[in-house]
Amino acid sequence: MKKNLGEIIKQDMIQNRGYILNSLQLLKLILWEKYDPMKYLIFFRVANYCENSPKLIRGIVYRIYYHHSFKFGYEISPKTKIGGGLRLPHWGGGIVIHSNAIIGENCEIMQNVTVGNNALKSRDDVAIIGDRVTLCAGSKVIGSVSIGDNVVVGANSVVVKDIPTNTIVAGIPAKIIRYVNN
Template identity: 45%
Template sequence: MRPETHYQLYADYYRSSGSSSRRRMAWSVLRRHHAGFNYLVAMRVCRDFAHRQGILPRLVLWLVEENLRRVQLKYTTEIPWQAEFGAGLLLPHPCGIVIHPGVRAGKNCTILQDVTIGNNLYQDRNRVAVIGDNVTISAGARIIGPVTIGDNVTVGANAVVTRDIEPGCIVAGVPARVIARKAPVLINCEYLPFPDYLAWRSRQVASTD
């Protein structure tokens, strides 16, 4: 896999477990300790192979897409690999989540159960949300149409977002409005930045040679 994909999985697992151990990560996937992370493995691997050229990668992509569909049915969640999420995506309860393939989000996004991020049928069906860093989307929230959500935003439970949200606030209600200006509550975000991760990983590989 590409170094970027390795890093995303490292950050995703750290947010799920608080651990950076690659051995524990592999064991977690085998034993299905973290359902949300297991889903992300299937999604990230699909996206990784979609960026490769050649007959063999295309064949592998078909196989891993089949696996992603199986996981989608298992968890009743539809987060397609085409949706772009930065490192550190956390799905504490991956049930009932539906996300449009055109969604773009930054790092440390947290998505709880029954969240929908989709298009507006009365607007361009391919224009959907752009979400910043450190955004938490609480249970049952709906984000509809081509809205922009700034960094460090918390979307309250069952909120319906139809307009842009400025950074650094909490929104709630139908339609969603700003109810407070507070920093988000984030867990397990102390993982390494990408350059430091590459250096750490190269030292690990060298130590096993």
């Protein structure tokens, strides 16, 4: 069952804030907060939701979204499929995610993370990332790889091969350093 926009935004709020903002708090966030990743996530979700809207509406929403994308330092296409509960703990994060990437629910992405293609092999084949995955600062996920659920990718690691579920990986290239029981 596909979730609606409101449910996904609420899931993002719980991951980022620990609670759901009421209407007044949400309005304050959108109108007055300058640097809150939750504000960016709301604009991302709306732009993602408007992907199949009429051209005029999509154009207006995208313009607002790209303004905030530039302001926050995130390069995430509104076409990217990202599950609810995305946590971005740092604003000005330098995060780059390819438009064909698929990211599961309740994931956390730290600053300076890249999820991209391997230009030497294919410009369109990119990662599929499972649920409850943490991509630590500076990590890179390159090419057509699959990352299972409950995975932690260590800081400055480079993932170029598939990663199984319930693992912690680190290094260049990333290797399994521990299995985690859930």
